[in-house]
Amino acid sequence: DVKVTQSSRYLVKRTGEKVFLECVQDMDHENMFWYRQDPGLGLRLIYFSYDVKMKEKGDIPEGYSVSREKKERFSLILESASTNQTSMYLCASSPLGQKNTEAFFGQGTRLTVV
Amino acid sequence: AQKVTQAQTEISVVEKEDVTLDCVYETRDTTYYLFWYKQPPSGELVFLIRRNSFDEQNEISGRYSWNFQKSTSSFNFTITASQVVDSAVYFCALSAPSGGTSYGKLTFGQGTILTVHP
Numbered sequence: 001d002v003k004v005t006q007s008s009r010y011l012v013k014r015t016g017e018k019v020f021l022e023c024v025q026d027m028d029h030e031n032m033f034w035y036r037q038d039p040g041l042g043l044r045l046i047y048f049s050y051d052v053k054m055k056e057k058g059d060i061p062e063g064y065s066v067s068r069e070k071k072e073r074f075s076l077i078l079e080s081a082s083t084n085q086t087s088m089y090l091c092a093s094s095p096l097g098q099k100n101t102e103a104f105f106g107q108g109t110r111l112t113v114v
Numbered sequence: 115a116q117k118v119t120q121a122q123t124e125i126s127v128v129e130k131e132d133v134t135l136d137c138v139y140e141t142r143d144t145t146y147y148l149f150w151y152k153q154p155p156s157g158e159l160v161f162l163i164r165r166n167s168f169d170e171q172n173e174i175s176g177r178y179s180w181n182f183q184k185s186t187s188s189f190n191f192t193i194t195a196s197q198v199v200d201s202a203v204y205f206c207a208l209s210a211p212s213g214g215t216s217y218g219k220l221t222f223g224q225g226t227i228l229t230v231h232p
Contacts, residue, residue: 009157031218040123042205042222050218058219090159094218102149102164103220108157 003027006091006106013113019078021109023091030096032074033103034058034066037088046089049074050096081113116141118208120223127196128231135191135226137206143167146210148182148189149220153203165189196230203227 007022025032031050035043035058045058047066055066063085067075074093078085088110092103117140127133139148150162163173165182173180177194193200207220 033218033220035222040224042118042120042224043207043220044222045219048219088157092159092220096218102161103218104161105151105159110157 004091004093004104004106006089006109008109009107011109011111013078013081013111015082015113017078017081017113019081019111019113021076021078021089021091021111023074023076023106024072025074025091025093025104026072027093027095027104028071029093029104030071031094031103032068033092033094034064034074034076035090035092036060037090037108043090046076081111083113085111086113087111116208116210116221118206118221118223120204120206120226122226123224124227124229126229126231129198130195131230132192132194133196133228133230135193135204135206135228137189137191137223139187139189139206139208141208141210143210146208149207149209150180150189150191151205151207153205153225155202159205162191193228196228198230198232201228201230 004025013019033048034046037043044060049055049068065077090108091106094103119138146167148165151159179192181190203225205225206223
């Protein structure tokens, strides 16, 4: 079974803390993505990566950074968490170059910043 | 710019009713891909279907069917004889070259919350 695994289902952090959300995929996919899901807004792309150490900003990168040191792992970093970053975060992966393939998603991390 | 609109925020039906979820998209690309995903309460998005822009054939899979019409830029999803297990959030998504450096990026609609009552 193909899998995208996010390290935590639920997280509670304090304002100003540095937060790491981890994502691992076992499908040898080149592309990895971080989305944020909010009610009424759907999923919005924060960052994506198409290769190790390569990254591109998505639609809402402010307040976030990412790290991809290994092909299978893509980390989302909140440098100084704020309450408006309380949300559901979803990681996804897909193979590069296959134009019609779907993305595979993790189970999501629900982050609460207090 | 790319955009996906799911105008129905919430739909509530009684079991065995048919229900249609609407999806309208915008893109300037001539080649693109459309997707539907289901998000049950567990949180993980589950892929349901993909359709490329050159294939306007409707598709049926069991109780699910999809109607793709380029003329109206719509890709609607119908569940026939709905069941309680169909209760979930459903997302329509678009992948196109102008949306990024690779086809992997998806632009999502706002999602439709479907509740099926017994």
